[in-house]
Amino acid sequence: MALAIKAEGISKTFRSGWWKKREKEALKGIDLQVEEREIFGILGPNGAGKTTLMSILCTLLLPDRGNVYVLGMDGLQDEYRIRRRVNVVSGNANFLWSLTVRENLHYYGMLYGLAGKEREKKVEALIDLFKLGEYRNIPFDELSTGMKQRLSLAKSLINDPQVLFLDEPTVGLDPDVSIRIREEILSIHRERGMTVLVTTHNMKEAETLCGRIAFLKEGKILTTGTAEALKRMVRIGDLIRIEFSGVISEDELVHADGVINYTISDHLCEIVADDGEKRLGNLIALLARGGAQIEKVTIGQTDLEDVFVEFAKSTDSDMGLCV
């Protein structure tokens, strides 16, 4: 599969202050590869450098060091060619306040050189696609937050981008609106097959949308993988709660495949295993052979939030992980 985005050794330090100079190292040698047609997530806590990285990848910001290639074009030299083929959605959508939904779409269509009937057709199609029909003549500043975000998504498709950058696309939205926006993103991706790069600190969002996820912290990518792979990597397993009568031998659990941790108290055994559903059959058989009568079993699955917490609280050296 060809690469849609390739970043090599991206570093960025922001400098501020006139009298007393201040520096903030936002990115420290980022390497990243995103395949064509992939939905790739950049997950990380606030201040990790997600927006900085995305801004560099979409040509709005220049790195201090490193190279960026988008659709095979050099991000530092060919910014105008890249801009024709990418677009951006950001959380807290902001467009020209007094322009209506329709006028905003026309304006951005013109910025991409769309003229006359071609633009008219495209704008109407996007208004239909995002169900903005009844808001078409409403000024931007009178729209609800959810509608503003829909307009943002509609605007991002005005040039049929091959790469779509979504910067915290559901931040500040109500949960039900967030779900709808995510569904719309998935639907757009299914229909158009573009590459999508999403930054988020919302684990649910990353898990729902992304094929692969890079975990960014303090300007460094700590690891990259699928949501499942990340869960396995931090060794936060699924919690299997087994109510039993009889006895359980700890020796059996210590050596059982996939068991990360366990506790046994009166008639309750809690086992943390790397893949609960997969290990359950073996574990039950093992405990039954040891003389325990199994009465009730429940599995609580780990979600990406646990991974996020683990990554966010650990230092790089603690994790000992690489890309």
Place this chain on the structure above:
Amino acid sequence: MSSSNLRKALTQIWAFVFKNWIIAKRNVFSLFEILFWPVVGFFSVGLLTSFLELDPNKTGFILVGIIAMSVIQVCQIDVAYVLLYDLWSKSLKHTFIAPVHSFQLVLGSWLIGVIRSFFVFLLLSIFSALAFGLDLLRPGIDPLVLFLLGLFLTAASVGMSVCILVLLFGYMADVAAWSLSSLMALVCGIYYPVFILPFPLPEVAQAIPLTYFLAYFRSFYGFDEGFKNVLEWGFGLAGIYVVAEAFLFKVVLQRARKTGVLIKLSE
């Protein structure tokens, strides 16, 4: 450039005409910009000339100055608005993520500025003829066209200066949109000949194209401020400033990409 690319480039320029026009027509304040302030300013000064019982030539001298200033103020603010509207709406990054060049921003907004300021000129010309007997067509059509073209070019360079300052200093620079042209009025002799200014302001005035355009047009009303080759100097300087500022605009935009100003101004 192929015809399809040319059409795209022209559409991109038109985007800025469209934006400024729509926002202007929705905004009551913009009506004040082209009707209230120029007309109030014009009549305040015009009535002062009546009170002072100035002769028609001196009245013409002053009214030409105030009309020129009104034209420049309205035209330059449209050029500045191309960034200021995005700045105030925090939508700057959406404009710059599109494949537009800085000259397209300036050209599009300047076009709408020319239209709006030409309307101001027409309005004030009518008032000056009716209320103070000043005939702005007295020099003839060609001198009038050259004078207006000079004013529009001066406005483009003032508007670009505002854009450059906004990209350098962010929100705190938007005040330049209203103050730069007023500062120019002080130095270029809107209400008086530049030779009465204290040193070194007359020398500074000679570096500003408006000084020459005013001198050119006022010469038809019997005033000679002693400048030679005024049109050459005026258009030469205006051309140099427009080209230099277009280049500087690009440089500052690139700097904004380095410092992250484009992102900061969109948050």
